[in-house]
Amino acid sequence: MSRSAVDGWRPSAVQLERESYRRRQTVRSAAIAAASTLVVLGVVGGLVVSSPGWERVHETYFDAGKAVDSFPAVLAGLWMNVKIMVISAVAIVVVSLTIAVMRTTRGPIAFPLRLIGTMYVDVFRGLPLLLVIFLLGFGGPALDLSGLPRSALFWGCASLVLSYSAYVAEVFRAGIESVHTSQRLAGRALGLTYAQTLRHVVLPQAWRRVLPALMNDLVSLQKDSGLIAVLGTVIDAIRAAQIETAKDFNYTPYVVAGFLFICLTVPMARLTDWFARKQGFHGAGGMM
Amino acid sequence: MSEPTSETVLEMAGVRKAFGANVVLSGVDLTVDRGECVVLIGASGSGKSTLLRCANLLETVDDGVITFEGEDITDPRVNGDEVRSRMGLVFQSYNLFPHLSVLGNVTLALRKVHGVSSAEADQRGLAMLDRVGLAEKSKARPDDLSGGQQQRVAIARALVANPRLMLLDEVTSALDPELVGEVLDLLSDLKSEGVTMVLNTHEMGFARDVADTVCFLHDGVVHETGTPAQVIGDPQQERTRAFLSRIRA
């Protein structure tokens, strides 16, 4: 394969030698990594399997037949988790952005906005998510508010949104405050209003900086969507596994559910890593 | 006090600005006529940047009156955003928006403040970039430009909406010496096109060439004012002489 640049550059012999050395090094590193991983996994696996209780654990948690039987139900439940996650995530972005903007306003007129924003964050960051789900999941429908659904699904999602928005609002706020004041001044000097400066100058920069942190929260939300299972009437992956388990007290469905959750979050986590790395090189972080 | 003519663009009278106990401007009087280039000189910390920010309403004055195009803009009922949209301010540190392209920077105010359609804004933006010699960089990100190029984009951004007054705050002091020339040349061109300007600079040679009026700021007031030949060439005040000899040394 011959390489040539616009200016007719061809790599010199020295450069070609350097490149082939680097390729050999890459192959060698990969081989070493693979070998050491196999050794570690072998040792750990050997220890687990040779432990005295392994026989019983194997039966109740890793029953292949039970796994196959329960798989469709748990997978259907997981689809519910995905739906909960997507809908909640959209609502969380809207609510948290509003709170973050409220908390970063200036001037005495906006004091009530800052106060409400701060109180909201304080309350919902302090309450354990499980508690919010219990309170709203059972209490929400009982309120019988006109115009709002009474389903456990709705109130479960509402709990996730309220709780997560408090955290995500703080992420957004940190992002907004990380944009240097000179950027706001430049916006205002052009005649943009406060709101226009926020919309066209500050938020686009803040957004880029906090995206890796937000994606991390999204991975977390994906798992926490399973907590809605405690309401009993929303059949998500965990609730489905619980139902399957109750048939014969074999816990394999829980392992299946755990495995499926990991399958769901791993790509998300890799995407987050990739994005964070990309930001590291090309982000707006180091520009001031 | 003389009656301002219809040709007066900006008039400051008795402008005071303090930050806590630090009285930066204690009573500044300044008049800028249409097409005039006023150069502010003065020691570091004498309040040159503060004066420009007050004129642009980015700082609220503590006392005094600023009249812009016949309107008292220090009146609290005045819409500051609207006033700022008729002025152009260029910062020492460029302050370009890193998330927008060069053209995006130049056209943002046209699109969002002046209600110009995207197509027309792009056309005017490109013409302005061509004017500052950077048409081929329109798609680049500000961070990929040299300092002198960034500052020329910042000037284009401030100039594109045809401001009645350009305020330039030490636009060359962050630049490497070999890049200063390209920005000063651009300012000389603007001056000969009749753009009304107030600028701060430490470049005395440039001030001599381009200024119609030089104002020496000291102790919170305009201590000495006149043509460059008078103020820089033959200063009457002791303080002015001391300042000039210090920066020439």
Ligand SMILES: Nc1ncnc2c1ncn2[C@@H]1O[C@H](COP(=O)(O)OP(=O)(O)OP(=O)(O)O)[C@@H](O)[C@H]1O
């Ligand atoms: N936002 C602010 N808050 C408090 N003090 C300020 C603020 N801006 C300026 N000052 C003070 O006002 C004084 C004048 O500052 P200014 O930036 O106007 O000076 P300058 O003449 O532009 O100086 P330089 O030539 O170094 O740019 C300084 O003492 C500075 O510390």
Ligand SMILES: [Mg+2]
């Ligand atoms: Mg200054």
